[in-house]
Amino acid sequence: MSRRVTLNLGFEGNTRDVTVVIPDDEPTPWQWGERLSVVGKPTARVDGPLKATGAAHYTYDIELPGMLYGAILRSPWPHARIRNIDLSAAEHLAGVRAVLALEDREIRFAGQEVAAVAAISSDLADDALKLIKVDYQTMRFVVNMDRAMGDSAPRVFGSGSNVGRTSTSSVGDVPRGLQVAANTIEATYTTPVQTHVCLETHGAVASFNAAGDRLTVWCSTQGVFSVRDDLAVYFSLPPDNVRVVCEFLGGGFGSKFGATPEIIVAARLARAAGVPVKVMLPRGDEHRSTGNRPNSEQRVKLGVDRDGKLTAIDLVQRGSGGIGGGAGSAAPFKSVYRCTNIRTEERDIYTNAGPASPMRAPGWPQGCFALELAMDEMARKAGIDRLEFRRRNTDNPVRAAEYEIGARAFGWTEKTSSPKSSGALKRGVGVASAEWHAVGVSGPEAQVIAHRDGSVEVRVGTQDIGTGTRTILAIVAAEELGLPVDRVKSEIGDTRFLFSVPSGGSLSAPSNTPAVRQAAAHLKDKLFRIAAPILGAEPGDLEAADGSIRVRTNPSRSLAFADVCKRIPGDSISAQGERVPNYQGFRTDQAGCQFAEVEVDTETGIVRVTHVVAVHDAGRIIDPLTARSQVNGGILMGIGFALFEDRRMDPQLGIMVNPTMDDYKLPGPLDVPQIDVTFFEVANGITNTGVMGLGEVAHVASAAAVACAVYDAIGVPVRSLPITPDRVLAALGRA
């Protein structure tokens, strides 16, 4: 059964009534401008103290009785065939309990898994690895994308081409669009391979029962149910016989979705040894083998007419995800700016390097960098202010409004009209546009429980990738039940709870909060039925607010929430909710923009980001503190991509030469600029909470804004990331 609800949707100055059809038992979606008691108020992370004091248990912290320590032997060669593996010496080492040779006999990148051991200490496991004798037949390899495309290049996959999937798209007539343009530009932009650098490396603790038919795994994952289902398939177990736990997760950024190799290895060793086994990857393996953002080379052509309107966008791109694909970057070219003639071509190039895996807004930071720097080059050529150029080429009213908010907060007009420094230190500013689509998916279910002591518990089989999931789920339940947030406890990260989806694609908050709200509403109905006879009212006449359950028309007739809970006949009372499919709402996309200011030392080439203003829409913001934290993280990761990060491969040896956090450069505390975040609230009416994801949209434009600011500062575009001092000096002709 369903009902029709009219919602006022949109944003300030641009709202309209939209009628949506929702299931009967869905809470009525929060309306635009509706004042809520705890939603939207800054709330400190409910698990902040646990993390700050070290009491939070990550996979790394799991210790089980009799547990062994696993280690993985990896190929030192980028391309080889394994003729033989001799495990006998490792098997006979005292303290070693299990040794496995892994099945794949063809090595395609340096760092690929070859064998694994489990021993009574991690040092002993490492010693045992050294005793494994592997007879490799080395083969020609290629780690450079350009070389990989050559006719005589070594083939990564047998006799198959090193050119993998090719994707093309075309609308309108690009040659004609370039022909009629008043101005055109053509330039090539490159971005490096970026690794995820999760602070908690990939890893797992696995334990089989004595019968070998039940498996429990603690692992650092973005999807406890994804891992459960993968393990069930891999080990031919019923899903119910597999339990996966991830109480806390130290970063994933897309690389920890399913049963990754070290999880499978831990479980196989545990089954072989008959006791639990822990495998946590060392930092070097994390860099080399657990995924990365592919590199890119993007040849961009733009055309504009005399009014500064785009007449053509043309992208020819290639990228390498090592032995994997997924290196495309065309998405921003197709949708951020309005143009009737757009053509894109993307090609995956295979190399003998570690495989790509999804990484925060896959493809977008690369594409956005190339598109936005090209936009700036075009604006300069056409003599148009860069922000005005973007205004003229957007048809998204949300983004248009955000440009104005950001420009005021940043002081765009003042900063672009003031003269540049005449000294060695040059200041510059840039702006870039973001886009994402994170309305969430159906599938998750939630349970909300009221206990006799008046406390409330939320249980969902989701996990916290670091975004503050526990906190926002508690806030949503507290809002629905009229309680302060500290009365609600969130339990997540366990497949014993009701199903939820992985935390990726910025989908956690918009997928889970509606299920929690519906469950809390159902629980509220049950509590109303307990309270109604005492208050001499009908359940439908009651409301939950200010820690009480009361008669809506006469709030003085009330019972404390805790007093109602004391009348629960059993120990607790609970209700479930489900995430129903999205309704038809206002918009399913998100805009956003970021402004950056940099200082470039033209004598040393060093770039420092001094100020970033970010304006983002993410539907309804549940907790401005955790939301701001996500934007901060997205910007800092973007600064890393813009200025520092670069996986370097030795072309002679085929190995990564900087697999440490010393040599793989990351932003540090001194690289953090002033960051000002404004949330632009858009009522989308797509779910009962109206929440949209924020993790990725906050990262899309960051590196591009920095690159544009550097161009403004020195007057020359640096078309390759990272913008290192040598590249700046080369651009200035001083290298």
Place this chain on the structure above:
Amino acid sequence: MPPPSARFCAHLRTKTAYYRTPDGERIFKPDVSTACYTCLKTQRPVGPDGRPVDAQSCGTERGCFQPE
């Protein structure tokens, strides 16, 4: 057109395939150029037959294909 479950190998993995449509089908988007694929059997972007894996090539014509 057969349902996706009959078209894609049971061991093919990609980020979107960990989500399901409202009808319960795993979500594959063969046209998305940023999709990273792996095979659950190898946990790598290469199948047991030594060839790359993706939604377009992991079909019934491969000896390692297994229906869901």
